Amino acid sequence: MTDVTDKPDTTDRPSKARSLTTRSSLVWLAIVAFTLLLLFLRTAAPWLITYPDGWILPITGTMNIAMDWLVAETGEFFRSVSTALEVPMSGVRNLLNWLPWSVTLLLLAITAYAASGWRLAVFTVFAIGYMVVVGLWTESMNSLALVVMSVPLAVFIGFMFGALAFFYPRAERAIISMLDVLQTVPAFAYLLPILLLFGFGAVVGLIASILFAFPPMVRNTLLGLRRVPPEVIESGLMSGATARQLFFLVRVPSALRQILLGINQTTMAAFSMVVIASIIGGSSDVGWEVLSAMRKARFGESLVAGIVIALMAMVMDRITAGFANKDTDDFTKGDGSFFQRHRYLTIAAIGTVVLFALSAVLPMLRVYPEGWEYDPSGPLNTAIDYLIVEYAALIGLIKTWAFFFLMLPMKIGLEQTISPFSWGFEFTTERKLMYAAAAVLATALAWFRWGANGAVVTSLFLVTIFFGITKLPWPAVIAAITFLAWQLAGARMAAGVLACLAFLLLSGVWPQTMLSVYLCGIAVILSFALGTSLGILAAEFNPVSQVLRPICDTLQTMPLFVLLIPFVMIFKIGEFTALLAIMAYATVPAIRYAEHGLRSVSADAVEAADCMGCTRWQLLTRVKIPLAKPVMMLGLNQTIMYGISMLVIAALVGTSGLGQQVYIGLGDADFGVGMTAGIGMAIIAIVADRLTQAWSKKHQAELGITPP
Amino acid sequence: MTVTDSTRVKLSCRNVWKVYGDNPTSWFTSKDNPANPADLAERIRTCGSIPAAADVSFDVNVGEIFVIMGLSGSGKSTVVRCLSRLVEPTHGEVILDGENLLEKNRKQLIDIRRHKMGMVFQSFGLLPHLTVAENIAFPLRLQGLSKTEQRERAARVIELVGLEGRESSFPRQLSGGQQQRVGIARSLAVEPELWLLDEPFSALDPLIRRQMQDEFLRIQSALKKSIVFITHDFLEALRIADRMMIMRDGMVVQIGTPAELIVNPADDYVAEFTSDVPLVRVLLAGDVMQTGHTVSDDMPRVASTTTVEAILPELATHEGGVAVSDGGNIVGVVTPGSVISALAREAASRESQSAELASRGIAAQS
Numbered sequence A: 001m002t003d004v005t006d007k008p009d010t011t012d013r014p015s016k017a018r019s020l021t022t023r024s025s026l027v028w029l030a031i032v033a034f035t036l037l038l039l040f041l042r043t044a045a046p047w048l049i050t051y052p053d054g055w056i057l058p059i060t061g062t063m064n065i066a067m068d069w070l071v072a073e074t075g076e077f078f079r080s081v082s083t084a085l086e087v088p089m090s091g092v093r094n095l096l097n098w099l100p101w102s103v104t105l106l107l108l109a110i111t112a113y114a115a116s117g118w119r120l121a122v123f124t125v126f127a128i129g130y131m132v133v134v135g136l137w138t139e140s141m142n143s144l145a146l147v148v149m150s151v152p153l154a155v156f157i158g159f160m161f162g163a164l165a166f167f168y169p170r171a172e173r174a175i176i177s178m179l180d181v182l183q184t185v186p187a188f189a190y191l192l193p194i195l196l197l198f199g200f201g202a203v204v205g206l207i208a209s210i211l212f213a214f215p216p217m218v219r220n221t222l223l224g225l226r227r228v229p230p231e232v233i234e235s236g237l238m239s240g241a242t243a244r245q246l247f248f249l250v251r252v253p254s255a256l257r258q259i260l261l262g263i264n265q266t267t268m269a270a271f272s273m274v275v276i277a278s279i280i281g282g283s284s285d286v287g288w289e290v291l292s293a294m295r296k297a298r299f300g301e302s303l304v305a306g307i308v309i310a311l312m313a314m315v316m317d318r319i320t321a322g323f324a325n326k327d328t329d330d331f332t333k334g335d336g337s338f339f340q341r342h343r344y345l346t347i348a349a350i351g352t353v354v355l356f357a358l359s360a361v362l363p364m365l366r367v368y369p370e371g372w373e374y375d376p377s378g379p380l381n382t383a384i385d386y387l388i389v390e391y392a393a394l395i396g397l398i399k400t401w402a403f404f405f406l407m408l409p410m411k412i413g414l415e416q417t418i419s420p421f422s423w424g425f426e427f428t429t430e431r432k433l434m435y436a437a438a439a440v441l442a443t444a445l446a447w448f449r450w451g452a453n454g455a456v457v458t459s460l461f462l463v464t465i466f467f468g469i470t471k472l473p474w475p476a477v478i479a480a481i482t483f484l485a486w487q488l489a490g491a492r493m494a495a496g497v498l499a500c501l502a503f504l505l506l507s508g509v510w511p512q513t514m515l516s517v518y519l520c521g522i523a524v525i526l527s528f529a530l531g532t533s534l535g536i537l538a539a540e541f542n543p544v545s546q547v548l549r550p551i552c553d554t555l556q557t558m559p560l561f562v563l564l565i566p567f568v569m570i571f572k573i574g575e576f577t578a579l580l581a582i583m584a585y586a587t588v589p590a591i592r593y594a595e596h597g598l599r600s601v602s603a604d605a606v607e608a609a610d611c612m613g614c615t616r617w618q619l620l621t622r623v624k625i626p627l628a629k630p631v632m633m634l635g636l637n638q639t640i641m642y643g644i645s646m647l648v649i650a651a652l653v654g655t656s657g658l659g660q661q662v663y664i665g666l667g668d669a670d671f672g673v674g675m676t677a678g679i680g681m682a683i684i685a686i687v688a689d690r691l692t693q694a695w696s697k698k699h700q701a702e703l704g705i706t707p708p
Numbered sequence B: 001m002t003v004t005d006s007t008r009v010k011l012s013c014r015n016v017w018k019v020y021g022d023n024p025t026s027w028f029t030s031k032d033n034p035a036n037p038a039d040l041a042e043r044i045r046t047c048g049s050i051p052a053a054a055d056v057s058f059d060v061n062v063g064e065i066f067v068i069m070g071l072s073g074s075g076k077s078t079v080v081r082c083l084s085r086l087v088e089p090t091h092g093e094v095i096l097d098g099e100n101l102l103e104k105n106r107k108q109l110i111d112i113r114r115h116k117m118g119m120v121f122q123s124f125g126l127l128p129h130l131t132v133a134e135n136i137a138f139p140l141r142l143q144g145l146s147k148t149e150q151r152e153r154a155a156r157v158i159e160l161v162g163l164e165g166r167e168s169s170f171p172r173q174l175s176g177g178q179q180q181r182v183g184i185a186r187s188l189a190v191e192p193e194l195w196l197l198d199e200p201f202s203a204l205d206p207l208i209r210r211q212m213q214d215e216f217l218r219i220q221s222a223l224k225k226s227i228v229f230i231t232h233d234f235l236e237a238l239r240i241a242d243r244m245m246i247m248r249d250g251m252v253v254q255i256g257t258p259a260e261l262i263v264n265p266a267d268d269y270v271a272e273f274t275s276d277v278p279l280v281r282v283l284l285a286g287d288v289m290q291t292g293h294t295v296s297d298d299m300p301r302v303a304s305t306t307t308v309e310a311i312l313p314e315l316a317t318h319e320g321g322v323a324v325s326d327g328g329n330i331v332g333v334v335t336p337g338s339v340i341s342a343l344a345r346e347a348a349s350r351e352s353q354s355a356e357l358a359s360r361g362i363a364a365q366s
């Protein structure tokens, strides 16, 4: 795994490039032939498709033994940490629950106003009001308590690591690799060891959310400290700053904006993990509310609670981002009376006292009367039921079509999908031969049109949809991916990728991996196509951009969990729902990067093309898109990353594959199973990440563009 | 321009080297390296290291404005940073008030920076989160002075640079010229004796630059600091320099007064710098006057160190000429005719110099 993290060091010399291309095309053809050969042999040697159980190494068992040992040796320590944390945890929780809702509302509204003005304050009042009125106050405060506890700790830890990495380059390398791992291993996978070490309870959510939330703080701290201009440092030194003064009075304040952005990202990550962690239950928070309602198919309730999560996320995001983007001069500084300098504090203090006094007289200001609550889930349920019944035919049609014409062919291949029941005809040998002939023809055409690479891609695609991703022989898949890695980034990368794939095979999660790859693959391809098209539209037409931007913002701040709700409501549990949920999330980066790439094409190139008399369409297709391609490729990379992170969450709505495996591990407290699956997901993410990055770097080098 | 106390040396830079590269000190410890600095610098360069400053030596007198000039990358910033040890010199000595700065420990260095040195930067180096007043008081705050003292001393320099009324603005709300005034004020707040300015006006547009130079001269005439000033604009150097130093590839090419450099450039590199300078700005009344003229009483009087440029308006209204005095005695008269003939003479000598350079260049090529 360490090999993969190294930068590729091969650069083809131009004179050799051509012969290398033809040679690698030959290897690719050999791989296609090899695949077909293995498929031909599959009845005689079924182990080519299904890796035999007998060959699986006892990796999960060993992990369990190691974990048991660890728990036995150190369990005491971790459990005492857990007990120690329990005290402030329940303190915060009790405080938030004890505070009259009216006081909390006032304090948050004043904070929102201080952060970015009255619009956010009004929105905050609305959001808090919603939580109170629908009767989810306690649950919301329980979730908030976890965030309130974990954010300061995560910020502190992140800042320390960031500063450490800034001062010690050696530490930096170690810290950055640690962050890479923490950010690619799916969140659920480390719920499991935490659960085993710290025992059940809200503390698990706290620790998981700290672990999940501190990496962005490290990165932003490091970035901010790095970006302080050298002349600012020098002027600090010339002012006679000691080392300590230079750090706290010059570097940190100059980097403050970036650090505040880090706090914003950390808060969002912490909240999203708090919501995810609620699947282990035990803290009666909003996440649990959503999940348990969803499991009982009570979508109204689930939606109502989901909206609470969405509102909380938006309020937290806007408030923290508001402070980060604020001009320092808005804070009244220096002279002025005490009241002027601390006007927000003063108002807050006076308001709190007044509200406390009032709530002694009017108890509804302390605890919102149950009789006044309005739970919209009843009518919502009715409405949802009505919609589903009314459009049952349409929904069914969409599902079947997607299933028979998209998902099954990718999963198990046309070979097994086509039947009178699904496609309306038998896939006879003649028809199969016709498909083969058409495939050969298409490959030849592709060769003619796009050269050898085009032919290879076409033939691989046609082979894959005929046999299905999960039915491909594993030696062929391994050979293809390893060679791709070698071609894109050299021998070291290839060796690393090979080791990763071997782990998947030997630990026995190959079939699950292929299921995950299949689902994520479709989602990524569709999201990328959809997102890029939308991004192009947004770059060309400003109104489109204005509509899309807030939608993208919202989707990105949402805890992933919430995105599941609307799709589960309509399409019920299943792979198609998971696909849609993944797409909803993974389309965002594709849109963003496509738009950004097109909009940042150099104005000179566009002007030059204009002068040559390009039409708008030519300008787009011949000039802008080729120049924006590297940025769009980075978008693909992000699409894959987003897809994978959502894939794990989507396992909640019934997918098979690694995500499900993680849950099984979590449910049975089987560390080995959960962890292998978690590592498997991390491997998919890392391999996909490194390969797309290498690809995009190669493209950029060819175009002579430096990355943005 | 300002009266200098040339008997006292404030700062002395002796054989200072700064080499960027692997194991830079080895160049000065092993015996088999060339002794001649130029050869050593060449050797260092061919071995892949960068001699950013090579054997730089000069003195700055008390109250003097010493200007360093050179093309981009010639090592000006490196030298001035060696003087304050923002860059640690690889070799050599920097002597401030008779004490070697390079032998000071960290604490002493901080003390020297807090009380004896001020520095102004090309891109201002202001702290974005502090107001004008706070930026200016920042060095005082680091010293732990009381709030009232900080405020008093800051107010004094704020007035000096003409920033009254902007005290509570933030740097990004100011124009470039105003930001540099803050930079200047901050460097002066500690009342330093040695004032270092690294291209302080290069980021400003020409009109503002001119205005800032006037301000700078006004401040200096009041404060009489010892100054090292970097610029790559010869006209700027001409306006402010008492003496100047030209650098190329880390080495000192020539040190002298601006007029010396123009009249006797050490080589074509220096001549190239001075070639664009209008002669009227360089030639002084003493250079163009004629002796033996009768001096009438209605003639205006000018000092012999006045530039021709400054006399031109007088000449336009007094065709009979202008009397030149030196220490109270009339030493000669400048007339329109004497100016024209002096200009013709100098221009011809420049012409022949460059012709000579050109022919030497051709000879070298063939």
Ligand SMILES: Nc1ncnc2c1ncn2[C@@H]1O[C@H](COP(=O)(O)OP(=O)(O)OP(=O)(O)O)[C@@H](O)[C@H]1O
Residues within 6 Å of the ligand: B020, B050, B051, B052, B070, B071, B072, B073, B074, B075, B076, B077, B078, B079, B232
């Ligand atoms: N930290 C460094 N590491 C390596 N080389 C450096 C470093 N700092 C400066 N140099 C090199 O030293 C040489 C002199 O740089 P310096 O900044 O002193 O030039 P300068 O005369 O101030 O130029 P400018 O007019 O552009 O400011 C340059 O060749 C530069 O590349």
Ligand SMILES: [Mg+2]
Residues within 6 Å of the ligand: B076, B077, B078, B198
């Ligand atoms: Mg410089």
